[in-house]
Amino acid sequence: MSFDLNETLAFLQVVQEGSFTAAARALHQPKTTVSRRVRELEARIGAQLLHRTTRRLSLTDAGALYYEHCKDITSKLQDAENAVGQLQSGPRGWLRVTLPYSWGISWIAPMLAGFRARYPDLRLEILASHAPLDLVKENLDVALRLGVLPDSSLIAVRLGTFPTGLYASPDYLVQHGVPDHPEALTRHHTLTLHQARTDAGYAWPLSHHGEPAQRFPVQPVMVASDPEFLRPALYAGEGITLAMHASMKDDIESGKLSAVLADWSGPEQAVHAVYPQSRVMAPKVRAFVDYVRAYACCA
Numbered sequence: 001m002s003f004d005l006n007e008t009l010a011f012l013q014v015v016q017e018g019s020f021t022a023a024a025r026a027l028h029q030p031k032t033t034v035s036r037r038v039r040e041l042e043a044r045i046g047a048q049l050l051h052r053t054t055r056r057l058s059l060t061d062a063g064a065l066y067y068e069h070c071k072d073i074t075s076k077l078q079d080a081e082n083a084v085g086q087l088q089s090g091p092r093g094w095l096r097v098t099l100p101y102s103w104g105i106s107w108i109a110p111m112l113a114g115f116r117a118r119y120p121d122l123r124l125e126i127l128a129s130h131a132p133l134d135l136v137k138e139n140l141d142v143a144l145r146l147g148v149l150p151d152s153s154l155i156a157v158r159l160g161t162f163p164t165g166l167y168a169s170p171d172y173l174v175q176h177g178v179p180d181h182p183e184a185l186t187r188h189h190t191l192t193l194h195q196a197r198t199d200a201g202y203a204w205p206l207s208h209h210g211e212p213a214q215r216f217p218v219q220p221v222m223v224a225s226d227p228e229f230l231r232p233a234l235y236a237g238e239g240i241t242l243a244m245h246a247s248m249k250d251d252i253e254s255g256k257l258s259a260v261l262a263d264w265s266g267p268e269q270a271v272h273a274v275y276p277q278s279r280v281m282a283p284k285v286r287a288f289v290d291y292v293r294a295y296a297c298c299a
Helices: 005-017 020-027 031-045 061-070 073-089 101-118 170-176 182-187 227-235 245-254 283-297
Strands: 050-052 057-059 093-099 122-128 142-146 155-168 189-193 201-208 214-217 219-224 240-244 258-260 264-275
Touching: 005 020, 005 031, 005 050, 005 057, 005 061, 005 073, 020 031, 057 061, 093 101, 093 283, 101 122, 101 142, 101 227, 101 245, 101 283, 142 283, 155 170, 155 245, 155 283, 170 258, 182 201, 182 214, 189 201, 189 227, 201 219, 219 227, 227 240, 240 245, 264 283
Parallel strands: 093 122, 093 142, 189 219, 189 240
Antiparallel strands: 050 057, 142 264, 155 240, 155 258, 155 264, 201 214, 201 264
């Protein structure tokens, strides 16, 4: 079936702008041209796509269906042109990234100035969210995600892994003693994330010198969805927590926190970059992914 892409683009612009006049202005074309192309599109596919009145436009059922299937055409064409253009001139334009809030603040935020210095033609928009945002719907270029990835149509690139361990403040350990085995954790206050909850209660998977992990019950006095909410209580001596070493490194070196059961480790947290399967990895995305990978490897 032959088709004229200009007709479809004209229709999409009319729907997005809400009128033929605004669409013509956005396309830098005469209003008569835009109107003619939409009429020709309707004639070609044999269905009315728009209800036209003197006051407003609205989609017919056929128009809504056609728009739903075609609405990403413009962004995909723009992606293609940007990708080709960037091959010649290097990464440039807006890069829209989503990532977990606390991990983004403590780990990714400090590297962004260096990334911008290397790629001064790039502009960054960061959306920090615990919820896994829909990359296509939100028009996001790439997401950084921690832990096990759910099955999806997204393409995932593994960037590295972060070891985890047990930590507490020196004051807590002076007051409550140092556990000599993970089984002793049931006698200690713990600060944990919601994800540690099991059918039998809260438990931490811990491994001794790389052996298969065992789950050890813990008795939390505080549970949160974000580790940053636990940090003030950790500093105040409220309990022991299981966390990524990278996020505790500065506090360990300053003496603010101490490692607990150093021969035992928690599960490694993998970090992935994910992007929509329908999109080619643009140079700006590749530059960001490679930079974060190098940054993670040097942690």
